[in-house]
Amino acid sequence: MKRLLGGLLAFPFSVLAAEPVVTATTAAAPVVGSGIGGQLTQLVLGLLLVLGLIFGLAWLLRRVQHAGPRQGQVIELISSRALGARDRLVLVQVGNEQILLGLTPGRITPLHVLKEPVTLPTTPQPATPEFAKRLLELMGNQKDKP
Numbered sequence: 001m002k003r004l005l006g007g008l009l010a011f012p013f014s015v016l017a018a019e020p021v022v023t024a025t026t027a028a029a030p031v032v033g034s035g036i037g038g039q040l041t042q043l044v045l046g047l048l049l050v051l052g053l054i055f056g057l058a059w060l061l062r063r064v065q066h067a068g069p070r071q072g073q074v075i076e077l078i079s080s081r082a083l084g085a086r087d088r089l090v091l092v093q094v095g096n097e098q099i100l101l102g103l104t105p106g107r108i109t110p111l112h113v114l115k116e117p118v119t120l121p122t123t124p125q126p127a128t129p130e131f132a133k134r135l136l137e138l139m140g141n142q143k144d145k146p
Contacts (some may be wrong), residue, residue, distance in 0.1 A: 011055065078118065 078091040078098060088103040089111075098117050102109040 079120065093117070 007072065067101050074094060076093045078093050080091070081089045083089060086105050088105055090101045092099055092101060096117070098114040099110055100112040
């Protein structure tokens with residue numbers, strides 16, 4: 001990986017080092033595409049090459065980061081609740097214990113160690129019919145108003 005990255009970084013410098021030799025041998029020959037169109041084409045192709053390299057390296061980095069095994073995870077996030085713009089309550093499970101943590105921008109505080117683990121419901125609870133009726137009433141009232 002380091003060898004590939006080093007080769008990609010050294011490539012532009014090797015092209016620059018070889019440029020005087022190429023221009024010295026072709027100095028007598030007329031230069032094709034030296035106008036504005038040739039320069040613009042060279043600029044666009046260079047930009048596409050750099051953008052392709054950036055996206056390719058980002059894709060490769062994502063693939064390498066997710067390649068590790070996930071079986072050995074000891075800490076699991078059970079639930080999280082926002083208390084404010086930057087404060088949160090987080091319930092984590094470490095082994096057989098569940099710990100309630102308070103998170104602020106500069107601090108993580110253990111608030112409580114639960115004696116009995118909290119179980120989450122597996123199916124979401126459906127909305128009550130009263131709520132659906134009230135919502136339809138409110139939506140109907142909004143249509144009547146100009």
